[in-house]
Amino acid sequence: MFKVLLFVLSMQLIHSEKVYAEKIVLAAAAGSIPTSYLENGEQTGILVDVINQAFTRAGYTVDIKLMPWARCLKSAQEGTVDGIFSLYLTDERQKYLTYTSEVLITQIQALFVSIDSTITYDGDLQQLADNSIGIINATSYGPRLDAALEQGLFKTVDEAQSSKSNLRKLLAGRVDLIPSYRHVVFSTAKTLGAAHRIKQLSPPIEAIPSYLAFTKKRDFSIVIREYNKALAAMKQDGSYDMIFEKYLQ
Template sequence: MRFPSWLLMLLLFQACHATPLRLVTFDYPPYVTEGDQGPEGLATSIVSEAFARIGKHAQIKLYPMNRALNLVSQRQVDGLFPLKKTPERELTMVYPHQPLLIQDYVFFVRKNSPWKFNGQLASIAGARIGITRNVFYSPRLDQALKAGLFAAVDSTDSHELNLRKLLAGRVDIVPCSRTVALQLLQTMPGGNNAVQTGPSIEKVASYLVFTPGPEAAKLAALFDQTMTRMTKDGSLNRLMANELRRQQQAPMRIH
């Protein structure tokens, strides 16, 4: 009797590796939030279910984003999520083929702002932009940042701080995952004074990445195979529906 290659890989992996997988993440609502029992949210649910199917217990801990990145670079943990792909990161981290999330990145401005994004980055040339350190937004926005398109670039350590700076008038425009920004703005005093301007900058994929090591490639392959099966059997849609019910979002007016 022939067994599928993915099943043989899974059985071998389970037999040899009973220790928990140490994964780190960071506050990224609504995809990752701190719950009473530890990290929760859609990304956390997907990762937990995928490794439960693999038969590998995933210990997931939440840290500030820069600390989580340092733990991976110092090889003190086995992986990190969610993280976007860049050529530099691919040199030091092992990426699966299957993304964990695909997000719409958009610009936010204050109500009545003169800055309006029309789909071309030239339309917001000269604005003061707020960005989050160690975040890759999209190829074309990163290129514009390097080219000096904006009058000033203000960097901070979190999306929340960026949005607070926007509300306070310290920057003119902030790029962010639409879903993440909407969630954060709902928790801020005066959050309804920020609005999305224009269309999506780009759809960007985020991944679960693994620390380089003898098992990293096997883990990435198993994760890919499990994500494919979860897509086919409807599990991913079920997890998304559960999270949407758990965290209802108010619609945001387009500027």
């Protein structure tokens, strides 16, 4: 009788865990074109599509909340959302987030200036010390630029809440340069009718892997395992690349 009761209880626990995890609530930066944004009131973007397809394959429903990036991080830290995408791996974030192992996207971080800017750069960030830079609040730009910002390299640092507002500061001459994922800044500039008004400084800062991560407030080890398998399969069968081609053709 005891064995039967133990079996029933264990099955209930397994079932309740699955029911709890069937709907995953994730946060992502709003207005990040072409990765996560609203178009005609509908969520769209490269990473929105990748995340939805990966979790569908893994057997879960996803509810994506698009919001300012600083709020995304705060929500994940407090556990009011289950996870967040896409973000770089940092020591600070690993204190409150459990990262998936499968890379969601590799982002090429570069610096951008207005088309008539005379700023020159050969890869040495020290050359840019006399310039003002616009960044997005609570955003990591990878080890090199994060370290330069922490050390106070730039003349002034101006924070914005989104890619669009940061780009507008550059276009208005309020900052000399901005860092960004290349596709995001040019897609955002296109929506503002200003793609011809900016240019990229060469070389890029660095290529950085970016991930989906889950709050440490709850155990998502099973979800993470199934998600990693699903995303790896998408890369293997070509569906991952097809999503990128859809938006970047």
